[in-house]
Amino acid sequence: MAIPVIDFSKINGSSEERAKTMAQIANGCEEWGFFQLVNHGISEELLDRVKKVCSDYFKLEREEGFNNSQLVKSFNDLAEKKSGEKLENVDWEDVITLLDDNEWPSHTPGFKETMTEYRAELKKLAEKLMEIMDENLGLPKGFIKKAFNEVEGENEGAFFGTKVSHYPPCPNPELVTGLRAHTDAGGLILLFQDDEVGGLQILKDGQWIDVQPLKNTIVINTGDQIEVLSNGRYKSTWHRVLATSHGNRRSIASFYNPSLKATIAPAPQLLESSSTPHLPLQPYPKFVFGDYMSIYVQQKFLPKEPRFQAVSAV
Numbered sequence: 001m002a003i004p005v006i007d008f009s010k011i012n013g014s015s016e017e018r019a020k021t022m023a024q025i026a027n028g029c030e031e032w033g034f035f036q037l038v039n040h041g042i043s044e045e046l047l048d049r050v051k052k053v054c055s056d057y058f059k060l061e062r063e064e065g066f067n068n069s070q071l072v073k074s075f076n077d078l079a080e081k082k083s084g085e086k087l088e089n090v091d092w093e094d095v096i097t098l099l100d101d102n103e104w105p106s107h108t109p110g111f112k113e114t115m116t117e118y119r120a121e122l123k124k125l126a127e128k129l130m131e132i133m134d135e136n137l138g139l140p141k142g143f144i145k146k147a148f149n150e151v152e153g154e155n156e157g158a159f160f161g162t163k164v165s166h167y168p169p170c171p172n173p174e175l176v177t178g179l180r181a182h183t184d185a186g187g188l189i190l191l192f193q194d195d196e197v198g199g200l201q202i203l204k205d206g207q208w209i210d211v212q213p214l215k216n217t218i219v220i221n222t223g224d225q226i227e228v229l230s231n232g233r234y235k236s237t238w239h240r241v242l243a244t245s246h247g248n249r250r251s252i253a254s255f256y257n258p259s260l261k262a263t264i265a266p267a268p269q270l271l272e273s274s275s276t277p278h279l280p281l282q283p284y285p286k287f288v289f290g291d292y293m294s295i296y297v298q299q300k301f302l303p304k305e306p307r308f309q310a311v312s313a314v
């Protein structure tokens with residue numbers, strides 16, 4: 001079993017090709033919560049530069065710090081004991097999050113320029129995909145974007161962040177997780193994962209299955225806010241990253257999330273059984289996204305349902 005791989009260029013093809021691609025994306029959203037795009041329109045030349053600057057950045061500015069970190073010390077202590085005990089409540093990863101106005105790493109040539117260009121491209125791709133989801137869900141064009149960007153009729157701007165992660169080789173990968181299992185809090189996530197070193201898995205029908213590395217594809221998944229907005233038609237999917245003993249896995253996840261001030265609720269058009277065949281047993285709440293995030297930071301690695309309940313009580 002492998003997650004769907006979709007040729008995104010066909011969305012601009014003949015009307016049959018477009019309809020088929022729309023249906024593939026609908027299936028990816030409804031049945032998997034994850035799919036991979038090939039021919040997504042981001043140039044190979046840009047992707048090659050992104051890979052280079054991110055790997056250079058880790059080598060030049062992060063690797064030494066990672067090797068001397070408390071995480072690695074605790075891990076080595078535990079591994080020496082040979083008790084078989086796992087290192088809990090931590091992730092074997094090194095992370096930096098980029099926004100447009102962050103302080104940029106200064107010792108890696110081309111990092112800021114390349115990542116700024118990459119982020120702009122990915123944001124456009126996210127907005128295209130959200131329009132496709134609008135159409136597939138029977139919502140007016142621009143509905144999801146508006147829900148994420150607007151606060152009381154004013155454009156507040158969605159939150160668009162990019163998380164650059166490295167999962168360095170781990171001498172005893174059975175004793176720690178690369179990134180513990182979770183669903184993503186936000187809206188749409190666009191992941192550029194390593195060409196070769198795997199480790200990302202999703203939970204599908206009770207089984208963990210690999211998100212197979214495919215060179216220069218973009219993996220798409222939907223977060224908790226799309227689940228709420230779609231009234232449960234598009235569920236956020238559990239995923240995790242396994243640590244590996246070989247290779248330094250690079251992954252770059254861009255998150256198109258609501259503004260922290262945006263109000264999120266199921267779309268009114270999707271509240272009826274005519275539009276949503278499997279109406280949720282427990283109705284989804286209406287809340288301000290910032291309140292959801294306050295709960296999420298405490299409960300990221302726990303099931304989402306208690307988060308939905310907790311935020312409805314805020």
Ligand SMILES: O=C(O)CCC(=O)C(=O)O
Pocket residue numbers: 163165179184191193200239241251252253
């Ligand atoms: O590194 C990956 O492949 C996944 C990262 C991820 O799931 C996350 O940052 O939420």
Ligand SMILES: [Fe+2]
Pocket residue numbers: 182183184239
């Ligand atoms: Fe995630």
